[in-house]
Structures are given as C-alpha cells and as structure tokens.
Amino acid sequence: MSYKFLCSSLLILGFSEYALATETNNTIEAQFKAALLCKVAPIDGRDAKVVKQLNQQNITIKNLEDDGLINLEYHFAKPLEIMNTTVSQIKYQGDSGSYFYAVAKGDIDTFAKAMGAIPIPAHLKEEMSWGDIGQYYQYTAPITEENHFPSIILIGRDKNANSDEFYFGCEEFDS
Numbered sequence: 001m002s003y004k005f006l007c008s009s010l011l012i013l014g015f016s017e018y019a020l021a022t023e024t025n026n027t028i029e030a031q032f033k034a035a036l037l038c039k040v041a042p043i044d045g046r047d048a049k050v051v052k053q054l055n056q057q058n059i060t061i062k063n064l065e066d067d068g069l070i071n072l073e074y075h076f077a078k079p080l081e082i083m084n085t086t087v088s089q090i091k092y093q094g095d096s097g098s099y100f101y102a103v104a105k106g107d108i109d110t111f112a113k114a115m116g117a118i119p120i121p122a123h124l125k126e127e128m129s130w131g132d133i134g135q136y137y138q139y140t141a142p143i144t145e146e147n148h149f150p151s152i153i154l155i156g157r158d159k160n161a162n163s164d165e166f167y168f169g170c171e172e173f174d175s
Helices: 002-036 046-056 108-113
Strands: 059-064 070-080 084-094 097-105 132-137 152-156 165-172
Touching: 002 070, 002 084, 002 097, 002 165, 046 059, 059 132, 084 165, 108 132, 108 152, 108 165
Parallel strands: none
Antiparallel strands: 059 070, 070 084, 084 097, 097 165, 132 152, 152 165
C-alpha cells in the first residue's frame, strides 16, 4: 500500500513540476505575444531584474543602446511559437515612441490575413513603416479626436529578408 502512495505522490509531483515549467514558458511566450500585439507595454530588458528573469528562461538580451535610445535584442535559445510563426529574436527600439517587433519565420500573407491586417496604402507607406518593410497594418484602436495616433501592428519584410522571414510588432507613439 505504501508503494502505491509513494508512486502516486512521485507521479503527481513530477507532473506538477512539468506543469510549472510549461506554465512559466507559456507565461513568457504570452507576455512577449501581448507586447508584440500592443496589448501590454514592451518588456524592458534594461531593468536588471527583468534581465535576470529572462536569463533564467534561456533568453539573452543584447543592449545596443546608443545616446540614451532604446535598442535591445532578445534572443531565444528555444524559439517561441507565436500565431503559427517561429520567433527566435525580438527587437525593441525607441526614442519618441517605440517599436517592439519580432523576426518571424512563416508565411507573411497568411499571418497578415489571420491578424485581420490590411495592406498599407501607397500614400501611407512612408509614414507607416520601418523603412522599406511595412506591407500590412492594423490599428489597435480607432483614430479619434482624443487619440490621433493609436498604436499600430505592422507586418512587413525587409528587402534583404529570406522569403519565409518577416517582421511583425507594435509601433507606439508618444502622446
């Protein structure tokens, strides 16, 4: 009888530890996904506590700060799966406003369609893109008298990117 109890306890403990590890990974993934989709503030890897927590999850941060501007890269030992894409790197750049975006592998058109994003009109290309990469966008809120510049989810491809590689993420403006 005591063997059954001991085995059951060890089995439950083993599953609990697995669930905790899975929950932590899902939480990190969920936090990055929410920030990429403009639902929460970007994860700020300039904070020593954040760096320590991310390092424990095998996420390294490169701080490429120059002249006080935000310029961070997050590198994942195990790529994140976000909305049917594989993400091994996220970048956070900012000055007056910020860009928090993922370098993703997958099909850009399928991703944009799933997001409900629409092509950027030619007359807005210069205004709504990170250089030459902006191809699709989605406002996160309507443009109103009170909110002239809502956050935007941008999806695009750099001219030097592989055919299965694209960028997506949140562009936020200072009010």
